Amino acid sequence: MITSKDKTILTVSQLTTAIKNNLENEYRFVRISGEISNVKTPFSGHSYFTLKDANAQIRAVLFKQQKRFVALKLADGQDVVCFGRVTVYEPRGEYQLVVDSVELFGAGQLQQEFERLKEKLAAQGYFETRYKKAIPAFPKNIIVISSPTGAALQDFLKIVRMRQAPLQIKIIPTLVQGKDAPADICRALILAEKQPETDVIVLCRGGGSLEDLWAFNDEQVADAIFRCPIPIITGIGHEIDFTIADFCADFRAPTPTAAAETLSADSASLMLQIDSCKKRLQRMIGQKFGAIQMQLNHSIKLLGGLTSRLASGEHRLNMSQSYLQQAMNEYLSTLENRVNLRRAQLEAQAPVAKVRLQERQLSHLKKALLGNMKHIITRHEAKLGTQAALLNSVSPLATLARGYSVVRKRDITGKLSSVVTDSAAVNAGDRVHILLHQGQLDCLVTEKNNS
Incomplete structure (x- = not known):
């Protein structure tokens, strides 16, 4: 600090350079929130604006070569978070912020909070497949937790009616947006658990911004979904919208309509x-x-x-x-x-x-x-x-079994001739062969009777 007793006399350039060095060393990289005003982009392509809050303001510049890394289009009235370096513009003796990146204040904070909670719950196993409960192929009793006046609920019921599915649907009204919504959703889940013979719980809401869907990124809601003993299907927002509730649920449908199609058989x-x-x-x-x-x-x-x-x-x-x-x-x-x-x-x-x-x-x-x-x-x-x-x-064998026999005559050589059916075919002294049911007989004819 220079006092009246100091004998050193500094030039304006020396003082400005000293201030510049001190500022740049002390605030090498900073993240500053504020409202953009007085945005100007001259022919050079650099954007100059003022970043202010209720009590102070600072000049800022976003150079042309850095714009390719910034997706946001700067406009007056935007609440933003700027990341950059504090420096002094020596020709005018003014300090300013050289901006490297810009993001909207609300969305940036929420997105960071979303990622932090997602990483935390993932580390605790909330998203693991082994904890997912199977969705019944043909559920009968379904509880829908949603806003009773929202279009999401009407879309869900329309699909069920169109498919003529014999489903018993009970609706538990709840808030789906605002600071009181997370507690109301937890209350509805606890109430649904107590309902007898419930096969599936459907948690649905229509589309919206990150702020609109923020109730479904609450840690208490995630814990209630994870610990619920009944299978839960989520149908929140549009197909591109993902919430913490979707990761914790047993099944994530892209939309409320898709949730209804999943549960109603074709x-x-x-x-x-x-x-x-x-x-x-x-x-x-x-x-x-x-x-x-x-x-x-x-x-x-x-x-x-x-x-x-x-x-x-x-x-x-x-x-x-x-x-x-x-x-x-x-x-x-x-x-x-x-x-x-x-x-x-x-x-x-x-x-x-x-x-x-x-x-x-x-x-x-x-x-x-x-x-x-x-x-x-x-x-x-x-x-x-x-x-x-x-x-x-x-058969002949059966006839023999009843006591009958087959008689055949032998010639002088002992060879058997045809079956004897008449006594005239033999004479006394002839030899005959008799076939019985069991065994055979060779006999000599001693007498015949033709009567």
């Missing part, structure tokens, strides 16, 4: 699934019938040598096969009619909640069909056994 898709089940059932029945047909053809080939005696049995078997095929066709037609009836009911009522019941009924019908097929096959196998027994009863 009837056309369900119809495709039913048609697929029908085709798979028909294919299985066809394969089973083909296997039975192959077994039947194989059995017919084994009995080919007895065609004449089994003609009646084969005819009956063919008739039975025809009846079986007719019965199966009628049964399949009945099943098809039932499926068509269920399809018509589904198209008329959009029965999302009944899909599982239909699947159980189809499974029951499949088991009943297989049981009926086994019963029919068993019944015809029994008929085939009866025919085989009848065939056995008229």
Whole structure:
């Protein structure tokens, strides 16, 4: 400091240079907030303006070569945060701020706070996939937490009505903007947890600026979402908007409309699934019938040598096969009619909640069909056994078993001739061979009686 006792006399340039050096060393890099005024951009391309608050002001300059790194277009009245260096413009003896970067005051602060909270919660595991709860494929009871007067809620309900989804929807009104909104959202989440048989909670809000959506970047809201035992879907803002609530939720939908589409099943898709089940059932029945047909053809080939005696049995078997095929066709037609009836009911009522019941009924019908097929096959196998027994009863071996015998004459060489059916064919002294049911006899004819 120069006092009246100092003998050193400084020039204006020396004093100005000393002040410049002191300022630049003391405030090498600073971040200053204030309001822009009196912006001027001459032909040189540099922008000169004043940065002020309620009690003071400072001149500032943003040089042309630095503008390519600044996205903000400077205008009077903007509240900004400038990052730069304090220096002295020696020709005029004025100090000023040489600006390196500029950002809006509110958005910059909020964005920094957003990133800090995001990093903090990520480090605590709030966003990890292993903590995400599965969203039910076909939810029935849904609680929507949103502003009752907002367009987001109306868009959500419009999609549900359009899809005719059988959903039970309960709405918990809440604030979605303002300083009281975070506490109100937490209150709504706690209330939703207490509702019985709740499948999914939907937290939705329409689009807006970062400040408008700030209630969903609150740490208390993030903690309430993370600790909620019920799966939560968020549909906040537009597709490009991301909030802390989206990262903590179990599923993030880009918009409220997308959240409704996620939860309401598409009837056309369900119809495709039913048609697929029908085709798979028909294919299985066809394969089973083909296997039975192959077994039947194989059995017919084994009995080919007895065609004449089994003609009646084969005819009956063919008739039975025809009846079986007719019965199966009628049964399949009945099943098809039932499926068509269920399809018509589904198209008329959009029965999302009944899909599982239909699947159980189809499974029951499949088991009943297989049981009926086994019963029919068993019944015809029994008929085939009866025919085989009848065939056995008229065979020559069965006749021998009842006490009859076959008598054949031997010639002088001992060779057997034809069967003897008349006593005139033999004479006393001839040798005959008798075939019994068990064993054989060689006999000598000692006497004959032609009567």
